[in-house]
Amino acid sequence: xxxxxxxxxxxxxxxxxxxxxxxxxxxxxxxxxxxxxxxxxxxxxxxxxxxxxxxxxxxxxxxxxxxxxxxxxxxxxxxxxxxxxxxxxxxxxxxxxxxxxxxxxxxxxxxxxxxxxxxxxxxxxxxxxxxxxxxxxxxxxxxxxxxxxxxxxxxxxxxxxxxxxxxxxxxxxxxxxxxxxxxxxxxxxxxxxxxxxxxxxxxxxxxxxxxxxxxxxxxxxxxxxxxxxxxxxxxxxxxxxxxxxxxxxxxxxxxxxxxxxxxxxxxxxxxxxxxxxxxxxxxxxxxxxxxxxxxxxxxxxxxxxxxxxxxxxxxxxxxxxxxxxxxxxxxxxxxxx
Amino acid sequence: xxxxxxxxxxxxxxxxxxxxxxxxxxxxxxxxxxxxxxxxxxxxxxxxxxxxxxxxxxxxxxxxxxxxxxxxxxxxxxxxxxxxxxxxxxxxxxxxxxxxxxxxxxxxxxxxxxxxxxxxxxxxxxxxxxxxxxxxxxxxxxxxxxxxxxxxxxxxxxxxxxxxxxxxxxxxxxxxxxxxxxxxxxxxxxxxxxxxxxxxxxxxxxxxxxxxxxxxxxxxxxxxxxxxxxxxxxxxxxxxxxxxxxxxxxxxxxxxxxxxxxxxxxxxxxxxxxxxxxxxxxxxxxxxxxxxxxxxxxxxxxxxxxxx
Numbered sequence: 283x284x285x286x287x288x289x290x291x292x293x294x295x296x297x298x299x300x301x302x303x304x305x306x307x308x309x310x311x312x313x314x315x316x317x318x319x320x321x322x323x324x325x326x327x328x329x330x331x332x333x334x335x336x337x338x339x340x341x342x343x344x345x346x347x348x349x350x351x352x353x354x355x356x357x358x359x360x361x362x363x364x365x366x367x368x369x370x371x372x373x374x375x376x377x378x379x380x381x382x383x384x385x386x387x388x389x390x391x392x393x394x395x396x397x398x399x400x401x402x403x404x405x406x407x408x409x410x411x412x413x414x415x416x417x418x419x420x421x422x423x424x425x426x427x428x429x430x431x432x433x434x435x436x437x438x439x440x441x442x443x444x445x446x447x448x449x450x451x452x453x454x455x456x457x458x459x460x461x462x463x464x465x466x467x468x469x470x471x472x473x474x475x476x477x478x479x480x481x482x483x484x485x486x487x488x489x490x491x492x493x494x495x496x497x498x499x500x501x502x503x504x505x506x507x508x509x510x511x512x513x514x515x516x517x518x519x520x521x522x523x524x525x526x527x528x529x530x531x532x533x534x535x536x537x538x539x540x541x542x543x544x545x546x547x548x549x550x551x552x553x554x555x556x557x558x559x560x561x562x563x564x565x566x567x568x569x570x571x572x573x574x575x576x577x578x579x580x581x582x583x584x585x586x587x588x589x590x591x592x593x594x595x596x597x598x599x600x601x602x603x604x605x606x607x608x609x610x611x612x613x614x615x616x617x618x619x
Numbered sequence: 620x621x622x623x624x625x626x627x628x629x630x631x632x633x634x635x636x637x638x639x640x641x642x643x644x645x646x647x648x649x650x651x652x653x654x655x656x657x658x659x660x661x662x663x664x665x666x667x668x669x670x671x672x673x674x675x676x677x678x679x680x681x682x683x684x685x686x687x688x689x690x691x692x693x694x695x696x697x698x699x700x701x702x703x704x705x706x707x708x709x710x711x712x713x714x715x716x717x718x719x720x721x722x723x724x725x726x727x728x729x730x731x732x733x734x735x736x737x738x739x740x741x742x743x744x745x746x747x748x749x750x751x752x753x754x755x756x757x758x759x760x761x762x763x764x765x766x767x768x769x770x771x772x773x774x775x776x777x778x779x780x781x782x783x784x785x786x787x788x789x790x791x792x793x794x795x796x797x798x799x800x801x802x803x804x805x806x807x808x809x810x811x812x813x814x815x816x817x818x819x820x821x822x823x824x825x826x827x828x829x830x831x832x833x834x835x836x837x838x839x840x841x842x843x844x845x846x847x848x849x850x851x852x853x854x855x856x857x858x859x860x861x862x863x864x865x866x867x868x869x870x871x872x873x874x875x876x877x878x879x880x881x882x883x884x885x886x887x888x889x890x891x892x893x894x895x896x897x898x899x900x901x902x903x904x905x906x907x908x909x910x911x912x913x914x915x916x917x918x919x920x921x922x923x924x925x926x927x
Binding site: 297300301303420424425426428431432434447551555578581586587589590597598 | 896
């Protein structure tokens with residue numbers, strides 16, 4: 283098992299190299315002069331020349347690349363133009379907010395989509411099956427920012443159940459001490475249930491928005507793969523041997539049906555991380571997505587570059603975890619690997 | 620696997636040129652019969668074709684039939700709820716939302732179509748070349764596609780627009796680039812199975828060069844499956860472009876576009892003016908829904924084994 287993981291880790295290296303090259307090239311394909319771009323609208327020729335020298339833009343391209351990689355290795359993502367703060371610290375401090383939101387969204391969506399998909403497959407053609415199909419088709423068609431706004435209108439303006447969409451906590455609650463950066467966990471650890479409730483009530487709408495968006499592929503894949511497994515011979519044998527339906531479906535079919543679902547998780551993460559940006563904008567969530575959007579609109583390139591790189595590295599790592607999980611679920615992968 | 624066998628079964632269709640016209644005719648007929656059969660089996664597909672026609676017509680003549688000027692503001696009637704005069708209400712500048720939603724159809728449609736056409740050309744040709752030539756071409760194209768896939772796609776699109784510059788053209792390019800791997804994968808797999816097919820070998824024996832074989836023999840054969848891919852990615856292309864303009868990229872106000880209109884209405888949602896964001900958002904949803912259904916429907920036509 284360890285050897286398999288080791289080999290899989292090695293395959294990450296070329297991917298990471300590709301990611302770094304692309305994020306590097308993103309700055310170099312700028313139609314204008316990157317130095318002018320980095321210097322901002324109020325630059326003088328002197329300051330542009332300084333920046334060009336400071337960024338090493340007067341050097342040959344391979345040398346610039348080496349410099350970029352060296353900076354990255356030292357955790358230096360450059361400085362934001364508008365705030366002057368280093369991009370790396372800003373991203374580190376905002377990352378937990380995005381991660382908490384994304385994970386809660388994913389968990390919600392798994393909790394709803396997997397049972398829905400299983401039920402739809404077991405009771406094929408029933409109303410659950412039709413619900414599943416409608417939910418799956420509607421889920422992929424709904425623009426995620428639109429779902430978010432609808433939820434805000436219904437649950438904040440009409441019903442008054444949810445707090446105003448103004449970030450992670452309302453003005454009256456105080457942030458919990460920073461252990462993990464996840465407000466839910468930190469407030470529980472310190473036994474501060476007041477803050478826990480406040481943080482959860484802010485988190486629930488954006489998390490549901492993300493869940494609605496990622497439901498569709500998971501439910502669809504669960505249904506399809508359960509149907510395929512239920513039609514296979516070992517299930518027929520298990521049924522013929524007199525095992526009760528519960529055991530057949532949960533112990534036999536479910537574990538086998540989960541494999542393709544775990545594979546789709548990779549795609550789901552790609553959706554989630556992208557949708558995260560839009561959801562953060564709708565709910566004024568202080569995560570890395572809204573940081574990048576603000577920077578983008580001010581033509582402040584270093585934060586955007588750092589953001590793209592961070593997201594890509596996270597996505598590569600998540601895909602790696604999915605592959606390892608796949609090996610845990612399916613012993614055959616271990617043998618072949 | 621089932622995908623390739625099914626399409627092959629269908630794409631044996633082009634009969635040799637020596638066969639009389641009479642043989643071709645029932646062939647066409649049966650395709651229409653098949654289409655009618657699929658439609659009657661799945662009325663939703665028929666509805667999707669209808670909606671698609673509506674969207675296309677609105678994109679074409681929308682600006683000429685709207686009751687109000689989409690850019691004209693009316694300070695006397697700001698934030699008016701839907702009424703007989705303003706069917707979808709007015710926004711914070713008193714502009715008629717119905718007119719803006721209808722006029723926006725063209726821009727959204729053009730962005731989606733042009734990005735899909737662009738990626739069809741880029742990804743399609745790169746994929747066919749990779750599948751047909753193999754070797755270095757294949758490794759280069761596949762590595763490029765893998766690298767794009769290593770990014771969360773919307774995030775990469777943001778980065779590309781940021782790098783190339785904040786314009787509508789660059790939104791089209793970014794949307795095309797993030798769809799590139801999908802097209803490469805399909806085209807590569809389809810070209811790969813046909814590489815040693817009898818008709819390709821016959822064409823080669825007859826003295827055709829590689830490029831001629833690619834364009835005249837392989838490309839027409841994988842067209843049906845690529846068309847399905849196009850309509851399947853259209854919905855995603857619209858969503859992606861609208862998402863980019865929602866966060867403020869590409870389309871500049873006051874241009875009517877669904878994504879930016881939802882963004883403009885977002886601030887009014889918490890004070891209860893729902894119509895500003897709802898109608899453009901609903902238009903966006905219907906368009907994406909139509910393209911997704913259309914894609915499923917076309918796939919049923921082309922590839923009966925994957926029918927759901």
